Amino acid sequence: MVRLTRATVLLTAGLVTVLGMPAVSAAEAPADLFVNNGTNAHCSDTGPGTQSVPFCSLQPAVKVVRPGQTVRIAPGAYRGALTIDRSGEQGRPITFVTDTANAAHRAVLGDALSLDGASHLVFRGVTARNAKIERSSDITMETSMLAGEFVIGAGSADVRVSRSTIGSGQIRDGAQRTIINRNNINSTASRPAISVEDASGTAIANNSITSYCDAGISVTGASTGTSLVNNVVFTERAQPRCETPLITRHGLRVAQSAAGGTQADYNVLYQQTGITDAAYHWAGTDHTTPAGFREATGQGAHDFVNPADFTAAVVDSADATAPGALASPDFVGFAPIDDPGVANTGKDGGFLDRGARESHDQLSTVTMSVDQPWAPVGTKVEVKASSNSRWPAGMAYSVDFGDGSSPVVTRQGEAAAAVASHVYSSPCACVVKVTASNATGKKVHTEQPVKVTAAGALSAALTVVQVLPTSDSPTERVSPLTVRADPAASTTPWPLSRADVDFGDGTTQQVSDLSQVTHTYRTPGDYNVVLTLQDSKGTTSTSRHLVKADYAASGYVAIEPFRFYDSRDDTPVMPGGTPLWMSLPIGFNQPEHPLSASMSAVVLNVTVTGATQDTHLTVWPDGQDRPATSNVNVRAGATTSNTVTVPVGNSNGALMQLNSGWASIIVDFVGYYQPNIGQRFTPLAPSRLLDTRTAGGALPGGQTRTVKVAGVNGIPADATAVALNLTGTGATENAHVIAYPDPARRTATSNLNVEPGKDKSNQAIVPVGPNGTITLFTNSGSTHLVLDAVGYYGKDGRTLFKPVVPKRLADTRATGKLAPGATTTVSGLPANAVGAVLNVTATDTTGPGFLTAYAFGGTLPGASSLNTLPGATVPNHVTTPVGSGKVSIFNSWGGSNHVITDLLGYFTNP
CATH class of the missing domain: 3.80.20 (24 nucleotide stem-loop, u2 snrnp hairpin iv. U2 a'; Chain A)
Known part of the structure; x- marks a missing residue:
C-alpha cells in the first residue's frame, strides 16, 4: 500500500499554487x-x-x-x-x-x-x-x-x-518565479545545461540533467531566492562537438553574487570516470564531497556525489515540500510510488524520487507453473507464480483455480515465487487464472488449462469415422479415404507418457492431449487402427478399431469441358513402360478454372495420338499400384480417344502409362464426383436420340447440329447432364467430334475421333444446354452420328456413384471367344450396385459388328455400347444398368470377339 505522509499532503495542497487556477468548465469554453x-x-x-x-x-x-x-x-x-x-x-x-x-x-x-x-x-x-x-x-x-x-x-x-525534454535552458534578464521541474535535460552545447543569471525566485527541482561540455547547473548574477533541490546531475565526458579548451565541468556552480540567496539540497551529482573537475563550485571555491560542501556552506545536507548505490541514493529520498516539487507523473508518465524495498529517506518520510524519473517496478508480465496440470480428483495441485516486477516484496497474487472455489491470495515476499495449492473435488476441464498486482494497484494476468479427471484406472477408448467434405470450395481440401480418430472418450486419471494412434498402414500419430487426428489412406482397404496409452504411473491400455477405408458415394458435378493437359505442348511424346504423373485440376491447380478441392473421382476424355506401335494406356489414382486394366487402345499411327473415370489420388493427381512404344497424350476435363455435392444418376436402358443415317443426313465439317436430349426418351426436362454413347460411321476424313452444351460457346475439346471406313464410338457425359439440348460439331469431312442415351444426372436422380480403383472383372481370353449372337455374363459387382461404369474392350475380332452391355436378367436394348472392327482392339467407356450384381454383354452377328471388362465404379441407391 502507498503510505500517505505529511509531505504528500503538503505537496498535494500546493498543486494549485504551482500549476495555476483550476480549468474553466467545458460549458464555458x-x-x-x-x-x-x-x-x-x-x-x-x-x-x-x-x-x-x-x-x-x-x-x-x-x-x-x-x-x-x-x-x-x-x-x-x-x-x-x-x-x-x-x-x-x-x-x-x-x-x-x-x-x-x-x-x-x-x-x-x-x-x-x-x-x-x-x-x-x-x-x-x-x-x-x-x-x-x-x-x-x-x-x-x-x-x-x-x-x-x-x-x-x-x-x-x-x-x-x-515533464519535458530539454536541450539546454537559460533563465536570465530579470525573469521571476520560473519553475523548471520533472524535466529530462541533455545538453551537448558549450554552456551549462541549465543557467540562471539575474533571475529571482527560480526553482529547479526534480530534473535529470546531463551535461557534456560545461556545468550541469549554473547560477550567477543577482539571482536571489534560487532553489536547487531534488536534481540528479550527470557530468559526462566531452563530446567532439564541444568547444576547446573545455570549460570546467562542475555538477553545481553558484557564483559569489548568487550564493547568499540560493538553497541547494537533496541533489545527486554523478561524475563519469576520468572527470577530475570538482562536483561543486560555490562562491569561487571548489568542493569535491558533500561533507566538505556542507561544512563550508551549510548547503547539501542530503546530497550524494558518485554514490556507490545509485538506486538507494535516488529512490524515495527527495524533499517533496521543496519549491517546484511535483507529485504528478514524471515526464514519461509514472506517478510517484513508494518502493517497498527501499526505506523512505525523503523529507518527513516522503517517497518522492530525486530526478525526473520515478522508479517503478515495471510490472508487465506474470508467469505461472502448475505441478499437476493433469491429475485425478483428490490430488493436491500447486501453483507457483512470479512476475517481472522489480519490487517482488510488494507483489500479491490471486490464484483462481477455475472450479468455482474462492481464489487463493498469496504474496511473493522475498521468495522466488508465490505458492498456492488446491485440491479439486470433481472432474473438470478448468482454467487456472493468476492475477498479479503491485502496490499501486496495477494488475497483470495469465492463465493455464488444467485437466482434473475422475479417479480410476487408465482405459483407452477410440472411435474412427470417415471424413467427408461439406462444400465445393476450392480452398477446403478433404481427400478421399480420410478418417478421423477420436480418443477423447478414454479414461486417463494421470498424465500420459505415451499416447499414439497406429492407423494400420505404417503411419502413427501422437495424441498426447487426446485430441482428434485425421489420416488419409493411400489405397482402399480394411485397416486395424490401434490407440495405445501409457500414463505417468507406467500403466498401459489399448483400444482397437477395424476401419474400412473406401471411396464414399458421390454426386456428379457437370462442368463445361476444358483441356488441361496436352503432352504436345511440353514433352511431345510419352515413353512406354514409364508412369507419368498428371496434376488434376483440383482447387486452384488450374487458376483459370477454379474447382472444388475435395473431388473423389474425375471424368476425363483421354486421347492417344501418334503412337509408334500398337499399344494401350492405363490411367489410375496416384499413390497406388498400377492395375491390370486399360483405358485407351490405339494402333500405330492412329488417333483414339476414350472417356476415363478415375478416383483422385492422395496428391491430387493421377498416373498414366503406355504399355509400349511412344505416343502423345491429350486430356480434357469433363466433370467430377464428390460426396455431399452434385447430382444423382439414373441409369437407363440405351435409347436412341439421334441417327443421322435416317434423319437429317451426315454432319458436314465445320457445321453444328443441335439435338434435344432432355424431356425425351425418359430423360426429365430438368436433367443437368446426360450420359451418351456417341458413334461415328461413314466418315469421309479423319476428324474429331465435339459434344457440348452451349451452341454459342464451342469448347476446345473432343469426344470422338472418326476414321473413314470404320465405325467408332465413345461415351460422353455432356451438360444439358439451352432448352434441353446439346450441340454436335465435326471439324472436317462429314460423318454420320448415332447418339444413344444410357442415363442422366438431375435433381430426381436415384443413385450415387462409388469410385473404385480400376480392376478387371472378366477376360474371355481365359475362357474362350464370344461367338456371334452370343451373350457373356460379367459378375463380381457389389450386390447393391444398380448401375456400373465399365471399360469394355473388344479384341481379336473376326468381323465388323458391335457389343451391347445391359442389366443381367433385363431385355436386350436396340442400341450398341461399342463397335467392333476386324483386326483392331476397340475400348469404350460404358455406363450400364446392373442386375443381381451382374452385367450381360451381347455380341452382334458380325463376328466373334474376345471381350475384356474392367470396373471403374458403380452406382448404388443412397
Missing part, C-alpha cells in the same frame, strides 16, 4: 481551433479552422485564438518562425496541444518559437526549436520537447516548464 497540414487534411489558412477545414499553418490560428480556446495541432512539421503575442485570461488560458493519442508524435511549432508580451498560455505535447520567452507571464509548458536554445528572460514571470 469556446470551440477548439484545428491546425493540420497533412496531405488529406483539406486545410486552408483563410478558412474557419474547424476540424473539417483546419488551418494549414500556425500563425493564422494565433491571430484569431481567444481566451479559453484550445488550438489542436496535428502531428507534423510547421515551417517558419512563429511569434505568439496573444494572451489568455486568468483562469481562461489559451492552450496549444498536439492533437494525438500517441505521446511520441508531436507537432513542431516552427523553426523558431517566440513568445513576446504574451500571458496565460499553455503548451502541451509539442516540440519547439530555439524557443524564447520574453516579457511574458503565466506560461506553462509540459510534456513537450524543447530543442536547441531555450531562453526565458526579459522580465518574464511565472513560467513553468515541466
